[in-house]
Amino acid sequence: MDFEPLGLATDLVILTVREGALQVLLIRRGIAPYKGRWALPGGFVRPDEDLEDSARRELAEETGLSSDRIHLEQVATYGAPHRDPRGRVVSVAYLALVPDLPAPVAGSDAASASWVAAAEVLDDPGRLAFDHHRILSDGVERARAKLEYSPLASAFCPPEFTISELRGVYEAVWGTPLDPRNFHRKVTKTPDFVEPVGATTTRDGGRPAQLFRRGSATILYPPMARG
Amino acid sequence: MDFEPLGLATDLVILTVREGALQVLLIRRGIAPYKGRWALPGGFVRPDEDLEDSARRELAEETGLSSDRIHLEQVATYGAPHRDPRGRVVSVAYLALVPDLPAPVAGSDAASASWVAAAEVLDDPGRLAFDHHRILSDGVERARAKLEYSPLASAFCPPEFTISELRGVYEAVWGTPLDPRNFHRKVTKTPDFVEPVGATTTRDGGRPAQLFRRGSATILYPPMARG
């Protein structure tokens, strides 16, 4: 087979919830093209590497999170002929949901990396290099949709969390306030969404809250109602 | 940039509902590898072609459906290093939903093409070439999910259809019988799901049924309940 010259890359939309807001990990590009501009982390797929392996490798390089317990899913593939000025590069975008990292972003090969509020980036279509604004937009929309019908919000939480911490995730991702009482009822009455740990915490202030961990459910039916 | 040798292809999961069953368009491969085996239609992306354009071109070649009103959406990308024995080929899979075609499959460059019941193919993981069983499986699952929360079932219908024809689509795709009365209530009470044409037909037998056409809704909330 003779193949056209073509590059294959993976780009990552790494999301977390910090300080009550949905944030995305961006890097500042150290080399041309778009040198000095913000972009999603990513890189070329190695010759004998599967797509998800490539995404997981990039994730580890940027965040130090090498665990296979991190939720990572393919979002879409972008292959417009001139999306990259270096030549034809097709990029497979992955979405990663990570808990609020205690440590800052680990040593990476990017010039610099930092968490930025997703809303802020989405509001400014010219902020990111390449077609990364579009990729981010699709990734965030995927995350929003996933919270509706899957118990994935807990991917943003530490292993043990309270109901209101979980609610904070929903509010940050959806950008909508939710009624604490109805949310509590919904979460605790949906079978296997969360399971009680048996301990309480006062880290959120106020009356001590029960701690829960992720349950075994994989889909939520009926789904959570987006505000 | 120096790029590794790499092929970029699009593969199509083209679904329709015929004779009360969900069917998929398959071709019999005329050349190696997997010569003589069934496979999803697809082909290499041209040097200056966007991914969706490539998928639409393949769709037109296989079905004669060149309209941009045909629903086509990207499902996922498959890039395991050795999924194609010819070398590294990354394939972007698209899902197309088409109405029951009055004409048989138009002249195509495939050795032969035909509609096959999706359930039958899904039951036999060795039937298809490459990793196409997996791609088909993902495509069908996407279609099933889409019917729940989008009004896309009408993409399988002619421009004007009856409620029970629409119900037939749901039953075929989900493989579940639905209560005609509750289905009728749900569809007609969901705003902008369908709009009445003002005429009736007796083509389904029994009492004449009102004809409807697709409404302007893009999402269904609450979603349709899968049996």
Next chain:
DNA sequence: GAGTCTAATCGTCATCTTGACGAGAAGTCA
């Protein structure tokens, strides 16, 4: 150590949606 503050948790209630199913309506066919 009593009052204040905060957030968690439990309850109530009207409204909406669902699933199950009865029953009549409006055509075709013999």
Next chain:
DNA sequence: TGACTTCTCGTCAAGATGACGATTAGACTC
């Protein structure tokens, strides 16, 4: 005319939702 088929409208109980009142259990202040 009667049998048959399918469409369409209704009813009813059960469950889910949204709005919101009330109580509880800690921490914090004075």
